[in-house]
Structure formats: C-alpha cells, structure tokens
Amino acid sequence: MKAALLAQDGSVLFEARRPTGREHGTDAVVTAILDFAADLADEGRGRFGSDPLAAGVAVPGTLDEKNGIAVFSANLGWRDLPLRKLLGERLAGKDGTAMPVALGHDVRSGGLAEGRLGAGRGVDRFLFIALGTGIAGAIGIGGRIEAGAHGYGGEIGHVVVRPGGPACGCGARGCLETLASASAVSRAWAAASGDPQADAAACADAVDAGDERARQVWQLAVDALADGIVLAQSLLDPSTVIVGGGLAEAGDTLFTPLRAAVTERLTFQMPPVVVPAMLKDTAASLGAGLLAWDLLSVTPPSDRA
Numbered sequence: 363m364k365a366a367l368l369a370q371d372g373s374v375l376f377e378a379r380r381p382t383g384r385e386h387g388t389d390a391v392v393t394a395i396l397d398f399a400a401d402l403a404d405e406g407r408g409r410f411g412s413d414p415l416a417a418g419v420a421v422p423g424t425l426d427e428k429n430g431i432a433v434f435s436a437n438l439g440w441r442d443l444p445l446r447k448l449l450g451e452r453l454a455g456k457d458g459t460a461m462p463v464a465l466g467h468d469v470r471s472g473g474l475a476e477g478r479l480g481a482g483r484g485v486d487r488f489l490f491i492a493l494g495t496g497i498a499g500a501i502g503i504g505g506r507i508e509a510g511a512h513g514y515g516g517e518i519g520h521v522v523v524r525p526g527g528p529a530c531g532c533g534a535r536g537c538l539e540t541l542a543s544a545s546a547v548s549r550a551w552a553a554a555s556g557d558p559q560a561d562a563a564a565c566a567d568a569v570d571a572g573d574e575r576a577r578q579v580w581q582l583a584v585d586a587l588a589d590g591i592v593l594a595q596s597l598l599d600p601s602t603v604i605v606g607g608g609l610a611e612a613g614d615t616l617f618t619p620l621r622a623a624v625t626e627r628l629t630f631q632m633p634p635v636v637v638p639a640m641l642k643d644t645a646a647s648l649g650a651g652l653l654a655w656d657l658l659s660v661t662p663p664s665d666r667a
C-alpha cells in the first residue's frame with residue numbers, strides 16, 4: 363500500500379508504504395488499511411498541527427463508488443466491503459463526526475493523478491494506459507475520469523485486437539492484455555528465449571542488444587498496443603496517450619516503435635502525443651488524495667493556483 367498526505371495544491375507533504383498483509387486474510391487487509399489511514403492522520407497532526415479534512419482510498423477490483431462500497435477484489439479477498447463508512451468512522455473527529463472519505467478505483471485514480479499532476483497536466487482529453495500484469499486504462503476528460511455507466515469505462519485491456527487469439531482471463535480471446543501486458547511479453551519472451559525466468563525487462567534489454575528474436579516478440583506486443591490505441595483514438599480522440607506500468611519502464615525501447623506503429627495506422631485521425639507516465643507506482647495514492655480534495659470542492663486543486 364502506498365499512502366500520502368496531500369496539500370490542497372496537490373503537493374505531496376508526506377509519503378509512506380506498508381504491506382497489505384493479505385497473506386493473513388481479508389480482515390487483516392481491512393485492519394491494515396484502517397490502521398494505516400489513522401496513523402497517517404496522526405502523522406499529519408504531528409507535523410502540521412491540524413486535522414486532515416478528508417481522506418481518499420483507491421482499491422483494485424469492482425466498486426460502487428456512489429455508495430462507497432468495494433464490491434469485489436479477487437486480489438484482496440473482499441466482497442461488498444463498506445470501505446467508505448469504515449474509514450469515515452475510524453477517522454472521525456473528537457465530536458464523533460465521520461470524516462469525508464472518497465473511494466476510487468486504483469487505475470482511474472492513477473489516471474486522475476497523471477492527468478492533474480503528472481504527464482497529462484494541462485491536457486483536457488487524455489487516455490491513460492497501465493501495462494502491468496494486465497492492461498487497464500482511464501479516460502480523462504476536463505479534469506476528471508470518465509468511469510462509464512457501470513464503472514467499466516476505459517477497460518482497453520479487453521478490447522479484442524486479435525480475434526481468436528490467446529485466451530484472456532475475462533473469457534474472451536485476443537484481448538489486448540493477452541498480447542501487450544508486461545506478463546504477456548514475459549511469457550512470450552520466456553518461450554522464445556527458452557529461459558523460463560526471462561521477463562519483459564529482459565526482453566527489452568535483448569532488444570537493445572540487437573537480438574532479432576527479442577525484436578520480433580517486442581514488435582508483436584507493440585503492434586497489438588498500437589491497434590488498441592488507434593481504436594481508442596477513433597472513439598475518443600484524446601490529444602495525449604499516457605502509458606505507464608512495468609512495460610513503460612523500457613522507455614524509448616517501447617515509445618519509439620510504439621509512436622511509429624500508431625502513426626502508420628492512422629488514416630483520418632489526428633495523431634495523439636504518446637508519452638510515458640510520470641508518477642510511477644504512487645499515482646493511485648495521489649489520485650485518491652485528489653478525490654478527497656474534490657469532496658470538499660468541485661474545482662480541481664491544480665486549477666486553483
């Protein structure tokens with residue numbers, strides 16, 4: 363878990379990390395979250411002499427953001443967890459008033475932070491794509507994230523780019539994440555190189571070293587990703603595509619061929635600027651902080667300066 367104390371202008375006052383303790387079960391995870399938040403509030407009181415005004419928490423899985431319920435997370439083991447209520451009560455003031463708490467989805471919160479504080483700063487419309495174990499995305503419009511009618515907006519990882527392709531965890535075949543996630547590249551490079559330990563980072567190194575097999579594995583992922591981005595470009599027409607997650611750590615090894623592959627696929631669409639994410643693995647925690655500030659005002663912090 364990553365956490366931060368965030369000032370009204372979006373600047374980070376304090377950061378901390380803790381394990382979720384998920385090996386001890388769901389109850390332990392929930393206790394760890396609540397304890398972490400309470401300790402962070404104490405840290406803020408000690409450093410700045412005043413109470414935090416609101417809290418935000420971003421979690422993976424499916425959410426009911428309106429009602430503050432973390433509906434399901436296979437990763438963390440919970441089902442229908444009233445996280446907003448639990449956290450509001452735990453952080454209640456001396457008079458017993460619950461603290462305002464925002465509950466957000468981890469990738470959408472990360473996208474929100476990239477949009478306001480990171481690579482999308484000053485950009486009105488962007489698409490954020492996180493290339494990790496899977497592929498997730500967030501659609502940024504006018505300083506907020508479009509979650510869709512059911513909370514699944516931005517799921518570019520499950521756009522089918524290779525019909526009949528590899529089986530995906532979602533039940534479909536040929537989804538983008540079966541071809542261009544860090545895990546997919548790791549699997550493909552392990553198979554091609556004959557080294558079961560070889561991962562996506564090793565594949566990127568081999569590409570840089572001029573290994574032709576690695577270049578082919580890499581290009582298959584780049585082409586799939588470009589197909590997904592061009593589909594999104596046709597639908598959403600963002601000015602900027604922000605790419606983060608483990609695979610983006612490859613830097614120019616990814617971005618140079620990716621920009622070329624996107625450009626050569628465009629017909630009438632205007633080309634997006636394709637840039638690396640800036641906030642790395644703290645993005646979701648900063649986004650949770652922005653959601654907390656949003657509870658207190660509808661004006662994004664970055665617009666107030």
Ligand SMILES: [Zn+2]
Binds near residue numbers: 530531532533534537
């Ligand atoms: Zn899928």
